[in-house]
Amino acid sequence: MFKTLKNDLPASVVVFFVALPLCLGIALASGAPLFSGVISGIIGGIVVGALSGSKIGVSGPAAGLAAIVLTAIGTLGGYENFLVAVVLGGAIQLLFGVLKAGIIGYYFPSSVIKGMLTGIGIIIILKQIPHFFGYDAEPEGADSFIEASGENTFSALLNIFDNLILGSMVAGFIALAILLLWSNVLAKKGKFFQIIQGPLVAVVIGIIFHVLTQSSEALSIAESHLVSVPVPDSFDSFLGQFSFPNFNAIFNPEVWVVAFTIALVASLETLLCVEATDKIDPHKNVTPTNRELLAQGTGNIISGLIGGLPITQVIVRSSANIQSGGRSKLSAIIHGFLLLISVVSIPRLLNMIPLSVLAAILLIVGYKLAKPALFMQMYKLGWKQSVPFFVTVLGIVFTDLLVGIGLGLLVGIVVILLKNYQNSHFLHIEDQSNGKHKIKMTLAEEVTFFNKGAILKELDRLPENTYFEFDVTKTRYLDYDIIEILEDFAFKAKERNIDIKLISKRGIVENPPSFIEFFKLRPKSSISLS
Template structure:
């Protein structure tokens, strides 16, 4: 784990700067105490990072859960009662891992996973544009299209022109140019520029500029445009800021429903993030999904016990980790340690960091996730890949992550049905004198999904024709198809259709029954 310190330490610092405002913003978007987001980030980094087998995944509070958390806190009427639901959700996630439910993530098509990454990249860019210009009406960690302020993503961007903070804009533009110049030009000239990330330098320089601007009236940046960490007067006061769960109603129906909902949604988001992160990994490591559920479950138990929000593996921080060239889980652990240090030792120093420079870092991350070349690549792969991909992207951008993913999955299933209809058999027609000869070869596996196409072809055969039906390559034939063939045998006699059947049990002309030629197999797909 310590072999790649030169990669993991700079990457952890970058992820820390990305995670810090997101932890606070997600807490704000969830109507929860600001410290609860930081606690979830710390537990997700140090504890879950240590338990997880993911080398580059980063865990913490997830924007996708913000709406569920806000609704749960409101319905329960107490943040402490909500914390008991978080603890119970962690127990349920451990049970999911024991029952080996982690395979669920493998049943989502690659086109949907790529659509998820691209949609998140676009959301990151769109949501950071107002912060880049110094317009911070919406919380940093929000990702819903319709905002709590009453605006939507695009209307908020439209209002940026009338709400520009000049100091924030200058720092944001400078940070963006610096990162691009550092990563694309300087890093190719000397190894020193590869050792230190451009985004880290941009944050450092942006903070210095903010301090300088604070002494200039025209460029001064107000506190609401800076990172805002709770500042206890003494370190001993940090413990007094913690909130602890109230277990008095843990087995009531309201708490149980919220706990199960949190466990289910957090597990699904984690598994999809694991799948997506593994695809981003240059070394293509595979994360054991059941172990990840177990780690996330324990993380949620500890987070809930000390006042933290629910935890999942999160793609924004994970992708920032990958793009910062992290190699091992040490990067995720160190980012959690940095969050802890920031809360205990240097909150006032970090409160000088402008949000606009962090927005510049995230805009670069978002662009790398949603490169225009990916749209072109998916288009050239054909409609079966492009349609689920673009549908996932559009729905995620205009609604939220989970609705977008399930929309893409639903379209993926429709694509499977269409292709199953088209590919159930190979059909070749040829003329032979006065007779029409139809050669029909069944696919390797024929299920009830193929009923429509097979029935259409068989029952549309013309009178006085010849059917050469080849089922020798068919290893599985659903009984529904056998019944169609049985019905066709009767019609074939009435329409004077000659049937030449080739099966693994021999060749038969004009069979009176098809059942005897098939060895029906009960298979679980």
């Protein structure tokens, strides 16, 4: 693992600067103490990073759980009661891992995963543009279309110029120029510019800009537009920021409902993120999903015990890690230690970072996830790939992550059903001879009830006085529903003067009186023809 330290250390710094505002923003959006977001970021980096089998995934508090957390804190009567649900949710995730539920992640279509990555990229861009210009009505961790302030994503964009902060905007443009110059020009000039990452330089310049312009009326940046890490007065006040679960609430049924909700949503988000990060990983590492659930469950138990938010693997931090050249889990672990060390030792320095500078870093991350060329690439793959992709993207942008993925998955299932409907058989029509059409139908390897409509339609369209060859020599599985259709067709064929020739590995039969008897089926059973 330490062989890749030269790659992982610079990447961890970038992930740290991406994670810090998101940890604080998600805590704010969740109605939880600000320090709780930092706790979950630290646990997600150090504990989950160490236990996970993922080399490039980064875990922490997830924006997708913010609405659940906000509601649950009020429903359960306080944050300490909610922490019990976090601990129980982690235990349930451990059970999922033991039961090998991680396999669920492999059943999401590639087009939906690509749509998820692109949709998140667009959301990052749309949500960070207001922060870039100094309009901070929503926390940086908010990602749903309808915002807590009552605005939606697009109305917030329209309100930017009525709430523009000149100092934030100038700092944001300086940071963006540094990032683009660093990645497109300087990084190719030498190893120094590869070791010292552009985001670190942008943050340092942002702090200097804030210090130098504090006395300027036009360019000064107010505290509300800077990072806001809690600053303890003493060691005792630092310890006082930790919260602990009230286990007396464990007998409350609502606590268990919230725990199952957290476990299910966090596990699903994690598995989707694992699938997505493995897909964009240039080294094509494969993450063991069951081990990931065990790692996430352990992280959530520890996070809940010391006052942190629920943890999932997060695509924003993971993609920032990949884009910055992270190679092993060391980058995730170091980013966790950077969070811990910085909030303990330099919280006042962190609170001098303009939010617009961090927004500039996230804009670059978002663009790399949602490059325009990808839309044309997906369109060229045909409607079976492009429709689920575009539905997923639009669903994420106009609702939220899980709803968007659910819509994309639903469309993907419909596409699969249509493909099954169309590909159940091959029909070959020969020229008329001896007064009869010769038509041959060859069934696919597996024919299920999904194919019922297509086969029934073709059989009903057969004209009278037809010589019909029915070939099942390549068919390995034939559903009873299909055999039932054939049984009815055999009866109707006599009335329509259709001669049937059944071809199978068991032999050739002219005008079989009963398909059920030929295949020697018991009632309501299917058949394996292999």
